[in-house]
Amino acid sequence: MKQRSIQKQLPHLVLATVIIMGVFAAAVVFGWSRSARRYSVIVAQSSAFTQLSNGINQAYVDLDCYIQNPDDASLEKYNISMQSAAEAAAEIKRDAQVQDIYYAIVGIENMLSEANRINLEIIDRLDLNSFNDIYSLLSESQTLLTYMNLRVAAVNTLQNEWMQQQLTSTTEWIQRLVFLLIPLLILILCTLLFFSLRIARRIILPIQQISAQANRLAAGDLSVEDIPDQSLLEFSMIAQSLNKMKSELSVMIEKIREQSNIAARLHETELENLRISNDLKNTELRIMQAQINPHFLYNTLNSIGRLAYSAGDHQVVQLIEALSDMLRYNLNHIERSITLREELENLKNYMYIQKTRFGDKLTFQIQTNSRRMNLRMPCLTLQPIVENAIVHGLSPYNYEGNIEVDVMDEDQWTLVRIHDDGVGMEPSDIEKMVSGAFEASCQSVKHTSIGFCNVKTRLNSFFDKQDCVTVRSELGEGTTVVLKLYCEKGGQNV
Amino acid sequence: MFRKSSIICCLMAILLICSGCSPTQQSTFDKDMRRVVFVSPQKELPVWVQAKSGFMDAARDYGFQAEWLGSEDCDLDEMTRQISIAIAEEVDAIITCPLTPGVFDQVFSQAKEKGIPVITVAVDASSPELRSAFISPDYQEIGRNQAAALHEAVGGVMKIGVIMSTIDSQNQIIQLNELERYIQDLDGSEIVAYGQDFANPTTGMYVFSEMLEQHPEINAVFVTSGDAVSNYGTILAGKGLQDSVVLIGMDAVEENIQAILNGEIYGVMDQDYYQMGYYSGEFAFKILSGETVSDVTFCDSMLVTKENVQQIMDVK
Structure with a gap:
């Protein structure tokens, strides 16, 4: 598209308007001045004819006066009249536009000259005592006067015809001019209007397009299409700038959005880490609380164990050994990862203690079909789950029930399934348990054990996954918690 | 845009200038002519x-x-x-x-x-x-030819009526002289009447009508003027004499030509x-x-x- 500048177009339109109107005005002025000149010539010619006729006849009147009373005043008047007639004839000749009139005036001039010659001779030879000498001259002069009047009358007729023709043609010409100029004026105005509207449209349309686009951009709508290329240079520049601005704005907003997402994820991670850290601290605190004097308890348990062994009560000895192993396990490994084997051993100690406590009402089965017993995992993950099963699942049945722990390998992870045939849970309770709300409402658990949510968080955090713990439960059907232990943790876990 | 405007401006200027140029009569004739x-x-x-x-x-x-x-x-x-x-x-x-x-x-x-x-x-x-x-x-030749044509058309003895503008009109006198000379040798042929129409058609009609009334023997009319010839044909036709009276006048003007075509007169002598x-x-x-x-x-x-x-x- 060929682009033009408003800066050039507007002056061109103004210039064209000025030129057209100037030419129009010049034509009108020119036409009217011509008409005025023609009227002026007509009037002047008419006036000259009157002056000629009057001058000739007045000269003869003055001549008669002089003959009757010869004095300088009459002679002066005669000369003035003849001069006036001669000047009128010369003027008519000068301005004559009709050949016949011109040559007729030439003849009249000749007659006037001859008559003046005779008249001057009459004046020269005038003798008041005798008119005989000048009579023939007078007669000849009078004949010339008659001829002159006849010829002036005849030429005047021609002149009148010419004037009539001129007036008619001038009037017709003025009418033609008016009939031509009016449509021409309308044409000029229409043309100017057309070009003005065209330019206005070429200005207004881009302004509308650009302002609409700018409004949408201002409203944050970056999906608007680019403003099309404009025919006017200035609008084209504005459109290109807006399009470029929109494009850069989109890129910038996209970057900001990405950065925002990253920041949000970072913040979330930080929150998660903070929460984990907090949980760890809480755990440590609880452990510390639980270890008010763990070495004292441990040493005391060893002393009790030796006494029991001395007394031959081997069951007590085993119980104390199991408890002391758990205590040692808790004290030594709480901040470190341990193997699946170690965790299962700790779970067995816990089960032995609980079995001793609840007797035959409570049964445990551990099925281990894994060859990944050295799989690293967070400490104290299985025992809290089993403890939950006893405390929440079997306690309504007076701690009567069965708890099964199955360990099995899959391709990328090892599943540890802990199932109890306790009361089970409603889905809302499962949700509460997973989210930690359940533990929060259960103060006794909160202060004495590591909660389910804690286990889940630590496992997810350890394996950097979000699906390490799943829970299935139905009321009356028991609860199954499955832990997914990923084999790989940087390839070092197996 | 500017180019279009310029073209339009030029066209309008030409139109306007043309419109402004009325056919003013200028004294373009030679002022030193004879x-x-x-x-x-x-x-x-x-x-x-x-x-x-x-x-x-x-x-x-x-x-x-x-x-x-x-x-x-x-x-x-x-x-x-x-x-x-x-x-x-x-x-x-x-x-x-x-x-x-x-x-x-x-x-x-x-x-x-x-x-x-x-x-x-x-x-x-x-x-x-x-x-x-x-x-x-050449009025001698015209008169001679006119007389001969008249004689030929009559085909015999001519009783001639002559009408002139005025009897002292020189060229017509020449024609008349030739007529008189021509009939000198013709037995029985003669000029029986003379008339003047003074170049006035109305006067001529009266004169010619009177001539025919007074001289019913006229079978040839020799007219040396051209002003009233067609009117003479009208009179001949009116009297039913167009076939029995041969009239030859002057000048092949429109009215006279029409009279010839109508058969009211025999002919005219045309002068250039x-x-x-x-x-x-x-x-x-x-x-x-x-x-x-x-x-x-x-x-x-x-x-x-x-x-x-x-x-x-x-x-x-």
Whole structure:
């Protein structure tokens, strides 16, 4: 598209308007001045004819006066009249536009000259005592006067015809001019209007397009299409700038959005880490609380164990050994990862203690079909789950029930399934348990054990996954918690 | 945009300037031309209008100022006065038809004194000294041919009635003389009546009608004027005499041609007035330019009858 500048177009339109109107005005002025000149010539010619006729006849009147009373005043008047007639004839000749009139005036001039010659001779030879000498001259002069009047009358007729023709043609010409100029004026105005509207449209349309686009951009709508290329240079520049601005704005907003997402994820991670850290601290605190004097308890348990062994009560000895192993396990490994084997051993100690406590009402089965017993995992993950099963699942049945722990390998992870045939849970309770709300409402658990949510968080955090713990439960059907232990943790876990 | 505007501006400017340029008459004619005046006997009569055309064409061809003057109906006083005015105006040449040559002697003399050449047409001055050239149809030949044609058409003894403009019109007298000479040798043929129509058709109708009433033996009419010929045909037709009375008049003007076509008259002797007018202008200019021209020049003439009237109509 060929682009033009408003800066050039507007002056061109103004210039064209000025030129057209100037030419129009010049034509009108020119036409009217011509008409005025023609009227002026007509009037002047008419006036000259009157002056000629009057001058000739007045000269003869003055001549008669002089003959009757010869004095300088009459002679002066005669000369003035003849001069006036001669000047009128010369003027008519000068301005004559009709050949016949011109040559007729030439003849009249000749007659006037001859008559003046005779008249001057009459004046020269005038003798008041005798008119005989000048009579023939007078007669000849009078004949010339008659001829002159006849010829002036005849030429005047021609002149009148010419004037009539001129007036008619001038009037017709003025009418033609008016009939031509009016449509021409309308044409000029229409043309100017057309070009003005065209330019206005070429200005207004881009302004509308650009302002609409700018409004949408201002409203944050970056999906608007680019403003099309404009025919006017200035609008084209504005459109290109807006399009470029929109494009850069989109890129910038996209970057900001990405950065925002990253920041949000970072913040979330930080929150998660903070929460984990907090949980760890809480755990440590609880452990510390639980270890008010763990070495004292441990040493005391060893002393009790030796006494029991001395007394031959081997069951007590085993119980104390199991408890002391758990205590040692808790004290030594709480901040470190341990193997699946170690965790299962700790779970067995816990089960032995609980079995001793609840007797035959409570049964445990551990099925281990894994060859990944050295799989690293967070400490104290299985025992809290089993403890939950006893405390929440079997306690309504007076701690009567069965708890099964199955360990099995899959391709990328090892599943540890802990199932109890306790009361089970409603889905809302499962949700509460997973989210930690359940533990929060259960103060006794909160202060004495590591909660389910804690286990889940630590496992997810350890394996950097979000699906390490799943829970299935139905009321009356028991609860199954499955832990997914990923084999790989940087390839070092197996 | 600007280019379009410029083109539109230019077109409009041209239009406007054209509109502003009215056909103003400017004095573009030559102001140093010779002035030649033609004083005709009947300036509006068709034959003299033909002469005027020739005169004006000569003026255009040779470049002189031609002025067409004259009387309305062969007014000799008016003609001489116009010639006097022309002399007073000091025109360069005068052309006229001195119907009655003696009447023009004085003005011709004045013109000669002033050094103004006079050219006579159709009718010569009373003396060749008074004019520079004479251009005319050959009226002797016209009269002779007219008489012979009349005789041939009658086919026997002619009882002739003669009608002239005026009985002192020189060219018509020449024609009449030729008629009289022609019938001298014809046994029984004679002129039984003379009349004057004074170049006035109404007068001519009265004169001719009276002539026919008074001379019922007339079987041939010899008309030397052309003004009332068609009216004479009307009278013949009205009296039922168009087949028994042969009339040959003058001038193949429209009315006369129509009378021939209607069979009311036998024919007319046509004079080439255009040629006469053209030659008079041409000769005047040549005389003023110092060239020598023929003293007497005859123009063409012919008899126009029903047989060749179409040819004349085509030419005219």
